[in-house]
Amino acid sequence: MLRENVNDLISFLMVAQERSFTRAAAKLNVSQSALSHAVRGLEERLAVRLLTRTTRNVAPTEAGERLADAIGPHFTAIESELLALGEMRDRPAGNIRISAGEHALDAVLWPALKPFLQRYPDIKVEIIADDSLTDIVSERFDAGIRLGEQIAKDMIAVRIGPDIRLVVAGSPDYLAKNGIPATPQALQRHRCINMRLLTLGGIYAWEFAKDGQEIKVRVDGQVTFNSLRQRIDAASEGLGLTFVPEDAIQEEVANGRLMTVLDEWCPPLSGYYLYYPSRKQHTTAFSLLLEALRYPPPATGG
Structure with a gap:
């Protein structure tokens, strides 16, 4: 029932807020007749009158006021979250936790992170320095950094540094x-x-x-x-x-x-890789960090 009512609820809320079908239709960019039809359909499904219509104005009924007060804040919160997601696209934000060995942190990760953090001030990165083979899934890390030979086969690994010895x-x-x-x-x-x-x-x-x-x-x-x-x-x-x-x-x-x-x-080893679970869904922040660390870095035109 919710799915078929969402658009009609938005229509009702706009009319209740504007106290006018004309102004509400203009804000929703729909015709006045379509808006009236949507609200009327909602009232019929709910079997209750939500708006009192006169030739001069429109006002919520007692039931309409109750419905608007109950659901209005939720729709406002949803709209705010959608706007925030759009801002994250334009100005990436988020939290990233990484487990890295001490040498990897000093030699590869921190030199790349310094310009990255300056470029993306809303991305927060937490790094735990530990030379053991931490279980990044159970310890709730987004990724780990280890030598290529040490990474489990079920992980996705991206090279972030040259060979080492x-x-x-x-x-x-x-x-x-x-x-x-x-x-x-x-x-x-x-x-x-x-x-x-x-x-x-x-x-x-x-x-x-x-x-x-x-x-x-x-x-x-x-x-x-x-x-x-x-x-x-x-x-x-x-x-x-x-x-x-x-x-x-x-x-x-x-x-x-x-x-x-x-x-x-002492032969060369395959260098450091950033690794993460294959089922991990990338956030924008994580994807940007991945590209910043990738080795060798993408060639740029000159």
């Missing part, structure tokens, strides 16, 4: 005193700076590959962190070897505070 690094003093490991297994005889995966609570096993052979090595050492910067600093201070993204230690390698070892066992 994890490397073993230590200070020249430490390596001079303790020797240079020739194989990944030799790391078990070295002091190493471990990384704890905060969400899962476990210690990360260092992963290597060469000539189709893949090896995971569990190492030990004096200190464990769940943060990247402290692992780099600890290695620079000679506290042991660390396993970190190569681009994160460019400055330390350039100034001689760190050097890398086992390079032949």
Whole structure:
């Protein structure tokens, strides 16, 4: 019943507000006869008179006043929401929650987000830095950022950064005193700076590959962190070897505070991807962020 009455209810509300079929018809951009027919049909279906008509004016009956007071605010609210949606199209707004590893946040996400947030001031972004493989669905994230090899097959993944490489690094003093490991297994005889995966609570096993052979090595050492910067600093201070993204230690390698070892066992990885559930319906805000992060960025004409 509601579906067949909606347009007629809007017609009635406009007449009740304007106290005139002529003015109401003009506002609704319909003919006066069509408007009168719509209101009359509504009255017949409801079996109650809603308007009192005279040659000079139109006024709601007691039942008409009651109906207008009851439904008028709801139609006003609906109209306001529709207008707001139109404004979102012209000035995108919304909230986005992202789970990202610390290095992904520093190297890829935050550099792209800074101009994005300035361009779209009504889009709010919350980022939780966590190097574990967070379940973005159960934790109510809109998306996550991880290396391509770590993403589940049932997710949609969009590349947002170049290839990266994890490397073993230590200070020249430490390596001079303790020797240079020739194989990944030799790391078990070295002091190493471990990384704890905060969400899962476990210690990360260092992963290597060469000539189709893949090896995971569990190492030990004096200190464990769940943060990247402290692992780099600890290695620079000679506290042991660390396993970190190569681009994160460019400055330390350039100034001689760190050097890398086992390079032949550290092949490039596929880089970072933003991933989200395949059933996710994109908001305008999410779609805009996706395009801002996409790698390589779309070519622009010059």
